[in-house]
Amino acid sequence: MQFQQLQYFVAVAETRHFTRAAELVHVAQPSLSQQIKALERELGADLFLRARGNITLTDAGEALLPLARRILADADTARHEVQELVQLRRGRVRLGATPSLCTGLLPDVLRAFHDRYPGIQLLIEEGGSHDLVRGLARGALDLALIVLPLPTPAPALTTVELLREDLVVVSSPEAPEPGRGGRAVEIADLEGERLVMFRHGYDLRELTVAACRSAGFEPDFAVEGGEMDAVLGFVRAGLGVAVVPRMVAARAGRGLRVTPLARPGLHRTIALAHRSDVAPPRAARELQRMLLER
Secondary structure (H helix, E strand, O other), rough: OOOHHHHHHHHHHHHHOOOHHHHHHHOOHHHHHHHHHHHHHOOOOOOOEEEEEEEEOOOOOEEEEHHHHHHHHHHHHHHHHHHHHHHHOEEEEEEOOOOOHHOOOOOHHHHHHHHHHOOOOEEEEOOOOOHHHHHOOOOOOOOOEEOOOOOOOEEEEEEEEEEEEEEEEEEEEOOOOOOOOOOOEOHHHHHEEEEEEEEEOHHHHHHHHHHHOOOOOEEEEEEEEEEEHHHHHHHHHHOEEEEEEEHHHOOOOOEEEEEEEOOOEEEEEEEEEEOOOOOOOOHHHHHHHHHHHH
């Protein structure tokens, strides 16, 4: 008894037609008929009653059908399990993240993931949450680290909250302390400061500008349009101050003064997202687990 014969038998049993069954399994109809006859010889029993225009199962066929379906299902399960194990040896993960998370959160997690699964190719795409959501929707990303809440609802996504992070003010140690020179800066104190601002599409830009407007003023930009590394470099050079995530400030090294924002301060919620209608590949699920357990 051959696996292929069972496939052909189930196809005929489900279509009750040899020609349609052959089309279903992509084989010539005479070949399918020959394999069914060979299976019947092997089993010593007819599986179908063949009348013109009417194919029905014999008692032997009825007995074999659930067993054949189970064998085929088990084979599919085995193939799937092996493929997932293979993916952990030489698969790939396409991960999207905002630039600040690539600087702050991801390096340690990706290093641990790479140490455990050195054969997995990691493809990282930086972008704002809006762009990353579009990447997930069109199937260009397996996972994405995004900032909540999203500007527009995304019902096709599954999101899991990862962390809630404080924002801080960074400035050059050689420049005057921001605000009133206290231990914390009020949002209103930024009215007298020149800001180094991220490019359009950055979640941090939108959050900072919205906070300033809520405090009753329009922010004054010394420089705008940079990515995270550029913004930090401009601040070190004394061009102005910037509002950045605490993790980024902690990893930025020397050359920056870090001042917290006074309560209630500013925060952002980071979530891990993937499409609801498509399960991420095994390697992506393993990275997801490590991010959630970090």
